[in-house]
Amino acid sequence: MNSYTASLRGKIWKILLGVYRVSASEYLKFVSKRKSKFYDKIKNDGFRTLRTDEKFKQKVTDNMIVRLLNAFVWSKEKEKIVSDVNCNFTYVQGMNVIAAPFLYVLPEMEAFYAFSTFIQYYCPLYVHSSLIGAHAGAKLLDICLEIIDPELYNHLTKNQLTAEIYAFSSILSFCACTPPLQELLCLWDFLFAFGVHLNIIFVIAQMIIIREELLNEKNPYHKLRNFPNLNSKLIIAVSISLIPKIPKDIYTKIVNHTHDYKTVEELLK
Incomplete structure (x- = not known):
């Protein structure tokens, strides 16, 4: 050891x-x-x-x-x-x-x-045998993206792209599947200080950062298959700017979805 x-x-x-x-x-x-x-x-x-x-x-x-x-x-x-x-x-x-x-x-x-x-x-529900917490996180990402950026959301859905398809690994791993590690560590500093639920917002922020590229892609999955390298300062700054745009009831679900079964059950029914 x-x-x-x-x-x-x-x-x-x-x-x-x-x-x-x-x-x-x-x-x-x-x-x-x-x-x-x-x-x-x-x-x-x-x-x-x-x-x-x-x-x-x-x-x-x-x-x-x-x-x-x-x-x-x-x-x-x-x-x-x-x-x-x-x-x-x-x-x-x-x-x-x-x-x-x-x-x-x-x-x-x-x-x-x-x-x-x-x-x-x-994040106990993220390690439930069926990963229900992470699946609920994907559902919340779709809900929030539609509120925050309807144009981008519609572009993705027209291409049959939901968060379950392009963001599940990032949600489940709390962005640890995207390099570089040093930038991830900075993101986790923020998550541990202010709440691990913010990972959902972090993933949305990564998409907002490259929204023009996504909108210009006829098949945006090629761009989303591998997220761009993490930039912790930019992701955190964009995430902070996005939070006020999320309705209180939805934000409460974001806070609770990692550990509250009733919230997850409601999202996945």
Whole structure:
């Protein structure tokens, strides 16, 4: 396991997320367990995590990702999700990408507790077995885009493009699927300080930044298949300007959709 000292960013993330307890003996207990039933999938996903980022691969090994995620599965084996959804935590698509930034800014053991806290208390419905929180996030993105920029929304829908098609990975991973990592870390600074629900606004902001290019594309999916590299300062600035345009009742749904089943159920019915 890596033994480097937590970065200042990592320490601040722990404070913002409310991670006040870590236990080496507990983590080692989970690590020492046999391979979980998700081990093969975790190992395969771990190998592909931020594969093109050299700085990340120099600092975070595949084994670290696999250990943390396999330990997470064992640690939550008998726990229920923190909502009124009656299901167990397990390993689901996208967890490897969410774990990656934590491992980059924190030693492995501390990253495990920060990641676990984030998943359990901040976005539990994103790791529901059917990813219902992220699907609800896609629905909210469509609703908000139609309000904020009807022209762009109509252009996309005419091309049969909904957020479920072009933005699901960005929503599920809290933008961690888009490089570069250093810009993502700045976005997560903002999310942890002001609310992880703002990720929906971040994704809309990325689209507003390239709206003219999208509008000029006969098939905008080619442009949306891979979002442009993150520019954290610009994304945050645009996001702040967009928030007042969102009706209060819709914004409340954005705040709640990561953890409140009733909100998600209403959005997806």
